[in-house]
Amino acid sequence: MGKFAETAPTRRGLLKTAGALAGAMVLPDAVSAAMRASESQAQKLAPSALAPVRPAPRVVPTSPRVVRPELMRQALAAMERHGNAIKLRDRIVIADFAASSSERRFHFIDLVSGDSVSKLVSHGSGSDPGHTGFLQRFSNLNGSNASCEGAFLADNYYVGKHGKSQRLIGLDPTNNNALSRAIVVHGAWYANADMVRSRGRLGRSQGCFAVGESELAEVFERLGQGRMIYAAKV
Numbered sequence: 388m389g390k391f392a393e394t395a396p397t398r399r400g401l402l403k404t405a406g407a408l409a410g411a412m413v414l415p416d417a418v419s420a421a422m423r424a425s426e427s428q429a430q431k432l433a434p435s436a437l438a439p440v441r442p443a444p445r446v447v448p449t450s451p452r453v454v455r456p457e458l459m460r461q462a463l464a465a466m467e468r469h470g471n472a473i474k475l476r477d478r479i480v481i482a483d484f485a486a487s488s489s490e491r492r493f494h495f496i497d498l499v500s501g502d503s504v505s506k507l508v509s510h511g512s513g514s515d516p517g518h519t520g521f522l523q524r525f526s527n528l529n530g531s532n533a534s535c536e537g538a539f540l541a542d543n544y545y546v547g548k549h550g551k552s553q554r555l556i557g558l559d560p561t562n563n564n565a566l567s568r569a570i571v572v573h574g575a576w577y578a579n580a581d582m583v584r585s586r587g588r589l590g591r592s593q594g595c596f597a598v599g600e601s602e603l604a605e606v607f608e609r610l611g612q613g614r615m616i617y618a619a620k621v
Contacts, residue, residue, distance in 0.1 A: 537560075
């Protein structure tokens with residue numbers, strides 16, 4: 388699909404890269420602490436012989452600090468838990484529903500390169516009855532109009548009332564009604580960026596992952612079929 392061609396790296400290689408990504412998000416602080424300890428010890432041993440020490444450059448992770456380490460760990464654990472149900476493991480999509488709908492909280496992470504791109508995404512009206520911009524609760528019930536949490540398998544495309552959309556299969560007990568509830572990925576005017584500029588938050592869906600109309604093609608290209616979306620509020 389376009390420039391984001393499907394790849395099939397080894398499972399071991401992906402796990403190694405994914406683990407490095409999760410660790411890299413806290414690596415700079417650890418490196419800084421280690422540097423301070425090393426400099427202190429050197430000063431004790433030979434203070435008169437030391438030349439002025441210039442701080443080493445901070446280590447910058449390959450993946451930006453867009454996903455908090457605990458959420459990343461949960462998403463990767465879900466990918467392992469669902470084994471062969473996830474056909475493609477080169478990329479993962481994480482919806483961080485602890486963030487406001489005014490923030491780019493729909494994260495597309497390349498587990499091979501470590502690169503990531505983040506998009507705006509709506510949550511369900513049943514998850515935020517007061518329309519605060521923050522998800523208050525999840526629900527897996529039919530008719531709840533709420534977002535549900537857990538791991539989703541990106542399935543086939545179809546054309547419905549929102550235009551081109553993508554079906555999702557819920558893989559956990561917390562979202563296994565996703566298919567019957569028609570929880571899908573689709574574009575919507577109320578998920579466009581100008582909603583944030585004018586109202587300070589996005590509009591709400593009926594539980595679907597609604598993205599900006601102009602972003603939909605890229606979202607489909609990056610997600611593709613057979614990859615996993617993980618949605619949580621951590």
